Structure formats: structure tokens, C-alpha cells
Amino acid sequence: MDKITIIVPCYNEQEGVEQFYTAVTDVLKDIKDCEFRYLFINDGSTDDTLLKIRELAADHEDVSYIGLSRNFGKEPAMMAGLDYAEGDAVIIMDADLQHPPQLIPEMIDWWRKGYDDVCAKRTGRDDEAWLKRTAANLFYLGMDSVSKIKLQRDVGDFRLLDKRCVAALRLMRENQRFTKGMYTWVGYRKKEIPFHVQPRAYGKTTWNYLSLCNLAIEGITSFTTAPLRMTTMLGMGVSVLALGYMCFVLFNALCYGDPVAGYPTLITVMLFLGGVQLLSLGIIGEYLGRVFTESKHRPAYLVDEYNGIKVIYDSPVKKPEVTKS
Secondary structure, three states, rough: OEEEEEEEOOOOOOOOOHHHHHHHHHHHHOOOOOEEEEEEEEEOOOHHHHHHHHHHHOOOOEEEEEEEOOOOHHHHHHHHHHHHOOOOOOEEOOOOOOOOOHHHHHHHHHHHHOOEEEEEEOOOOOOOOHHHHHHHHHHHHHHHOOOOOOOOOOEEEEEEEEHHHHHHOOOOOOOOOOHHHHHHHHHOEEEEEOOOOOOOOOOOOOOEEEEEEEHHHHHHHHHHOOHHHHHHHHHHHHHHHHHHHHHHHHHHHHOOOOOOOOOOOHHHHHHHHHHHHHHHHHHHHHHHHHHHHHHHHOOOOOEEOOOOOOEEOOOOOOOOOEOOO
């Protein structure tokens, strides 16, 4: 019998934890020869999400949970789920039911046919605002043009991963994570299944344009050094233009007696060069900041509680032990 763990990152999802469990269980009860377990990850929620998960775990033997020590973000929360998940495969889902549980049987069918990564692909973005849709298209277009890693377009975290993929992802311990790129980087056989994103069953999303912008920067700086090379090319181009302009000014001064360019020209050139320098320093700073963060070798997340048991980290190199509180 195949054992599959459903990983559910949660942040302020108190209204939908039980609703999610009920909706998914109604679909899974018709799947034969599979044993399912739920692994909820409470990512430092400020509401009663952890309390609701505890109650759900107390009522159902197939529910486990992890409580992180604070809010680390969805990417580290998924990493915690992958670290603690057991079985032959995992399925990653959002707790807001925007990922339709009805797709799970088809995922399992393709997995049993030999695919290691069965992912859900959005059929369209008509439900999003024009600005968000355009920004997403530009991001994928830009990544495809500068990165050696071709991201799966309109494919997110809703997917089934074989234990081989899970083991590979566990090897990638960086703090600033871009999991969408990691899925592509590890390779293995992939199968995309089209689906339509459902409206949220409750509440409002915590994602905003700033969060999406930060995610895009993480993706660019994680999987390509093209911005650094573009900065080099920009510097070379500006140097060539400056040299050409200098020759032009000297030629006019020597041949026609024209005065050297005055104040407006000087200020314009200085502002332009200053902007180029600041842009270059900013790009270098993004990469340097990543090096600084990774050089600390801090864990991507800390677990406060695992199935009601307090976690103690007694060594940075050993697996954390647990003790009853």
C-alpha cells in the first residue's frame, strides 16, 4: 500500500483548517491502495490556527503537525514539511482550498505510471488583476531569456512529489529559497495537469505586490547571474559612449573653436553616470547580501513543537531531539 503525506503550510488559517481536512478527506476516501496522512505546518500564525490544528490532530489519527517558532515564510514552512514527511510520496497543498482536491486522484494515477513530479498547471490568469498578470508574464519571459533553468510556466507548489524528489530537495539547504526553481533544478520525470484556480474558501490572501516582487528577486538572484553580467555590459557601453562624446567635444574645440560643453551637459552626464553606478551597486548588493546570509549557516526554520512535543536543538549538526513539555 502506498503511503502519501499531504503537506499543508498554514499562516492565519484558523477559519479553514477543519474545512480543508473535510474537503480533502471526502475525495481521498474513494482512492484505494493508499494510506494518507496530513502534515500541517503552522508558520507562526498570530490567530488560533495552531489551536485548531491541535484539536484536529486530537480527533484524527491521520493528522500530524509542526509548529514553527515564528513566522519564517511559506518557503521554509514547505521545507519543514518535506523534512518531516514520511512515505512514498508527498502532496503539497494550500489550506485555502484554491488547490482543488479533486485533482489528487489524477495526480496519483500519473505517479503510478512512472512520473516523479506531477504538478498542477494553471489554465489561465483571468481571475487576476491586469498588473499582476502582466508582471507574471514579464517575469517568466525574463527568466527564460537569462537563466539556464527553464521554469515551468504557471506551475506553482500544488504538486505530487515522489520520495526521490523529496530526498533531492532535502539536500538543498539554502535559507533564501525559491522552491519553484528548485523543482525544475532537481529534474526527474515531470507531468503537468491543467487546473483552474478556485476562489478562496474564506478570508483574504496575505500576498501583495511587494511580496510577489520579493519572490521575483529571489528567483532571479537564485538561478542566474545574468544581472551581474548585464551590469558589466552596461558599464562597458557607457564607457564607450563617454569616450566617443569626449572625442566629439575635443574635435569641435580643436577644429571649430567651440567651447567645452557647459553646465547643463555636465550635470546631465554626471546624473546619468551616477544612476548607472547606483544601479550596479544595487545589483551587486543583492548578490552580496545572499552570500552574507548564507555564510552564517543559520537554519531556514526552527520547530517549536512537533505533535504536541517541544523540540530541543542541542547541536547544530544533529537532528533535534524532542522532550515532553
